[in-house]
Amino acid sequence: MGLAELVGVERNESGITVVAGKLAARFGERFQTGEAIRRQHAHTTSYIPSQLPDGVFFAASEADVQEAVELCAMHRVPIVPFGTGTSLEGQVNAPGGGISVDLSRMNRVVAVHAEDLDCTIEPGVTREDLNAYLRDTGLFFPIDPGANASLGGMASTRASGTNAVRYGTMRDNVISLRAVMPDGRVVQTARRARKSSAGYDLTRLLIGAEGTLGIITELTLKLYGIPQAISGGVCQFPSIEAACQTVIATIQMGIPVARIELINALGMRSINAYSKLDYGESPCLFIEFHGSESGVAEQAQSFGEIADEFGGGPFQWTNVAEDRAKLWKARHNAYWAGMALRPGASALITDVCVPISRLAECITETENDIAANGLIAPIVGHVGDGNFHVQVMIDTEDRGEVERAEAFVGRLNMRAIGMDGTCTGEHGVGQGKSGYLVHELGSGIDYMRTIKAALDPHNIMNPGKILPRAHS
Numbered sequence: 035m036g037l038a039e040l041v042g043v044e045r046n047e048s049g050i051t052v053v054a055g056k057l058a059a060r061f062g063e064r065f066q067t068g069e070a071i072r073r074q075h076a077h078t079t080s081y082i083p084s085q086l087p088d089g090v091f092f093a094a095s096e097a098d099v100q101e102a103v104e105l106c107a108m109h110r111v112p113i114v115p116f117g118t119g120t121s122l123e124g125q126v127n128a129p130g131g132g133i134s135v136d137l138s139r140m141n142r143v144v145a146v147h148a149e150d151l152d153c154t155i156e157p158g159v160t161r162e163d164l165n166a167y168l169r170d171t172g173l174f175f176p177i178d179p180g181a182n183a184s185l186g187g188m189a190s191t192r193a194s195g196t197n198a199v200r201y202g203t204m205r206d207n208v209i210s211l212r213a214v215m216p217d218g219r220v221v222q223t224a225r226r227a228r229k230s231s232a233g234y235d236l237t238r239l240l241i242g243a244e245g246t247l248g249i250i251t252e253l254t255l256k257l258y259g260i261p262q263a264i265s266g267g268v269c270q271f272p273s274i275e276a277a278c279q280t281v282i283a284t285i286q287m288g289i290p291v292a293r294i295e296l297i298n299a300l301g302m303r304s305i306n307a308y309s310k311l312d313y314g315e316s317p318c319l320f321i322e323f324h325g326s327e328s329g330v331a332e333q334a335q336s337f338g339e340i341a342d343e344f345g346g347g348p349f350q351w352t353n354v355a356e357d358r359a360k361l362w363k364a365r366h367n368a369y370w371a372g373m374a375l376r377p378g379a380s381a382l383i384t385d386v387c388v389p390i391s392r393l394a395e396c397i398t399e400t401e402n403d404i405a406a407n408g409l410i411a412p413i414v415g416h417v418g419d420g421n422f423h424v425q426v427m428i429d430t431e432d433r434g435e436v437e438r439a440e441a442f443v444g445r446l447n448m449r450a451i452g453m454d455g456t457c458t459g460e461h462g463v464g465q466g467k468s469g470y471l472v473h474e475l476g477s478g479i480d481y482m483r484t485i486k487a488a489l490d491p492h493n494i495m496n497p498g499k500i501l502p503r504a505h506s
Contacts, residue, residue: 041129041465041468041497041498041499041501041502041503042129042130042498042503043112043129043130043493043497043498044130045130045131046109046110046111046112046130046131046132049109049110049111050088050109050111050131050132050133052109053089053105053106053109053111053132053133054067054088054089054133056105057089057091057102057105057133058089060101061091061092061098064091064092064093064094065089065090065091065092066089066090066092067088067089067090069086071090072086072087072088072089072090072134073086074119075087075090075114075116075119075126075134075136076126076127076128076134077119077126079119079120079121079122079381079383080122080123080124080381080382080383080466081380081381081382081428081430081436082123082124082127082464082465082466084127085124085127085128085129086128086131087114087128087131087132087133087134088128088131088132088133089133089134090116090133090134090136091133091134091135091136092136092138092139093135093136093137093139093140094139094140095140096140096212096214096220096251096252099135099137099140099214099249099251100214100218100220102133102135103214103215103216103218103249104217104218106132106133106494107216107217107218107492107494110492110494111132111133111494112128112130112131112132112133112493112494112496112497113132113133113134113135113249113494113495113496114126114127114128114132114133114134114135114245114496115134115135115137115186115187115190115245115249115250115496116134116135116136116137116138117137117138117157117158117183117184117186117187117188117190118138118160118181118182118183118184118187120179120181120182120183120187121187121191121461121462121464122383122461122462122464122466123458123461123462123463123464123465123466123467124464124465124466124499125190125191125244125245125462125464125465125496125499127464127465127498129465129497129498130497130498132494135249137156137157137158137184137186137249137251138158138184139158140156140157140158140186140251141156141158141159141160141163142155142156142159143155143156143159143164143167144156144252146167146168146171146173146257147226148171148172148173148257150226151173151256151257151258151259152209152226152254152255152256152257153168153175153254153255153257154252154253154254154255155185155252155253155255156186156251156252156253157184157185157186157187157189157250157251157252157253158184158186159184159185159186160182160183160184160185161175161177161178161179161182161183161185161188162182164185168257172259172260173257173258173259173260174257174258174259174260175207175255175256175257175258176197176200176201176207176258177193177194177195177197177198177201177202177203177204177207178195178196178197179193179194179195179460180195180196180366180369185253185255186250186251186253188204189204189208189211189240189241189250189253190240190241190242190243190244190245190250191204191242191244191460191461191462192204192205192241192242192460192462193460194416194419194421194459194460195416195460196293196295196362196365196416197292197293198416198418198419198421198460199285199291199292199293199294199416199418199419200290200291200292200293200324200418201258201292203460204241204242205238205241205242206256207255207256208237208241208253208254208255208256209224209226209227209228209237209254209255209256210222210223210224210225210226210237210253210254211223211224211237211240211241211250211252211253211254212250212251212252212253213240213247213248213249213250213251214248214249214251215247215248215489216247216248216489216490216491216492216494216495220251221236221248223235223236223237223239223240224236224237226254239485242462243500244462244463244464244496244499244500245495245496245499246486246490246495246496246497246499246500246501247485247486247489247490247495248489248495249495261292261324261325261330262325262326262327263324263325263326263327263329263330263353264292264322264323264324264330264353264355264358265322265323265330265331265333265334265351265352265353265358266293266320266321266322266323266351266352266358266361266362267320267321267334267349267350267351267352267361268313268318268319268320268321268349268350268361269318269319269321269337269338269341269346269347269348269349269350270313270314270316270317270318270346270347271316271317271318271319271341271344271345271346272316272317272345272346273317273345274296274298274317274394274397274398274401275394275398276317276344276345276346277296277317277318277319277344277346277394277417278296278390278393278394278397278417279344279394280319280337280340280341280343280344280346281294281296281319281390281393281417281418282390282391283340283343283344284337284340285390285418287336287340289323289333289336289337289340290323290324290325290333291321291322291323291333291337291418292322292323292324293320293321293322293416293418294319294320294321294322294416294417294418295319295320295321295365295414295415295416295417296317296318296319296397296413296414296415296417296422297317297318297320297365297368297412297413297414297415298317298397298401298412298413298414299315299316299317300375300410300411300412300413301368301371301372301412301413301414302314302315302316302317302318303315303412304368304371304372304374304375304412305364305365305367305368305371307371307374308364308367308370308371308374309360309363309364309367309371311364319341319346319417320361320362320365321334321337321349321351322358322362323337327353330353331353334349334351337349338351365414368412368414368425369381369383369425371412372412372425372427373427375410375412375427376410376427378429379410379427379428379429380427380428380429380430381425381426381427381428382425382426382427382428382439382440382443383423383424383425383426383461384423384424384426384443384446384447384458384461384466385421385422385423385424385458385459385460385461386421386422386446386447386449386450386455386456386457386458386459387419387420387421387422387450387455387456387458387459387460388420388450388453388454388455388456389420389453389454389455390417390418390419390420392420392453392454392455393415393417393420393422395453396422396449396450396453396455397413397415397422399449400413400424400446400449401413403442403445403446404424404426404442407438407441407442408438409426409427409428409438409439409442410426410427411424411425411426411427411442412424412425413425416459416460419459420455420459421459421460424443424446426439426442426443444470447467447470447473448470448473451470451473451474456474457470457471457473457474463499463500464499464500465498465499468499468500468501468502468503469502469503471500471501471502472502479501479502482500482501483501483504486501
C-alpha cells in the first residue's frame, strides 16, 4: 500500500476555527497554534509525511481532557491524543487537522500498592520515570519498547519490547484504565482485582485502539519484584536457522528467558561500528535471565549447551551489571546504528510477527528479498515470541526507491500473514499498516467499523487510523 492510499479525512474548517478560539480563550498558554509546536506534534519517527494539527492543547487533568473532547464533539472536530511522539506508523498525524491533545503534563504516579504488586498512574508518565519512582520499593514495570515512551501511549499501541517473552505485552499488564470517550463521558473499565468475569473486557478493547475509541486518562498496571540476580550475554551463530532453532529449543526446554533478541549479520556490523564492539559479523542472540544467583547461572549454562548443539557459541555471559548495561545499550541503539549505515537517508521501520516455528523461514526469505532489491535493511527481533523488525534505509527524494521499499514492506506483511502471523507485532497499525488488515482479519474489519461507529459516530477520535478505506 502506497501513501496515496492512506485514509483521507475531510477538514471541518468552521468547526476547527470555533474550537481553537474557545480553547485559546479558556486555557491561554496551554493552547498553542505556532507552526513549530504543531509540527512537533505531528512528528513521526517513520518516513510517513507529517500532517499537522491546527492546535495543540496541553491537558493537565482528566477534567481538561473531558472539556476538550466535549467541545470537539459538539463541533465535530478531530482530536488526536499525543504522548511522547515515538509511534512508528503515523499514529499522531492529523490527516483532517483538528486538535492534538498533549498528555505529557498528566504525569503523576497516583498510587503504588506494593502489597498488591500494582500501581495507578496518569498517562503521561514514561516507563523510565515510573521505574525511577519505584526503585526504593523493590518493584519494577518490565515492558520496555526501547524508546522512553509514555505509558498511555504504550497502552494505546499495545506496546511490548525486549522483555515480552517473559513478562508479556501491555495487553497482559494493564489491570484497568480510565478513558474519556467520544461523547465526553469517562469510563472506568475495571477495578483492581487481578481477574474478573464481569461483562465485556473494555480494558482490552481500548488497549491497542490507538486513540480511535477514547483517550486514556489513568492506568492501573501490574508490577514485579526486581530480580535477585540477572545474567546475560551474546551468542553467535553460523546462520539465522541455527539461531532460531536454538530459541525454539530453549523455550521448549522451559528455560525462563527474560529477553532473547536476534540481530542479523548486517545488524551486528552496524552495532559493532556504532557502539564500538568487536563481536563477529554473523547472526547473534542477545540473552538475559532473571532469578536467583544459582538459577541464572544454571539457565546460562543450559542455554550455552543448547546453542552448542546448533553450532552456536561460545555463549559469552556475565552477571556484572555494567557489562550487561553496555550490551543492552548497544541493542537499544540499533536504530541509530542502522542510520549510520547510510548517512543522510531516512528509515522506513516495520515489524511483523509469526509463529516461532516459521521464524527462520520468514527472516531468511526477507533477507533474500532485501538483497534481490538492492536495499540496505538490518534486522533485529524479539524472537522469543516470533517478532522481528526491519529498518529499511531510503532516500525519500528518490520516488523509485521509496516505491521499491514500500513494495518490499507489502511483501513482508503478506509473507507474515501467509505464515499465520500478523502485519504488526507491536508497532501498531496507524496509517502505514491499515491496508493489510483486511488480508489478516477479513470480515473482522466490518465488526471493528461497527464498534467505531457505535462509540464515535462523528469519527472525531484520531480519524484516518487503523481502519482501511471502505470500498463500495
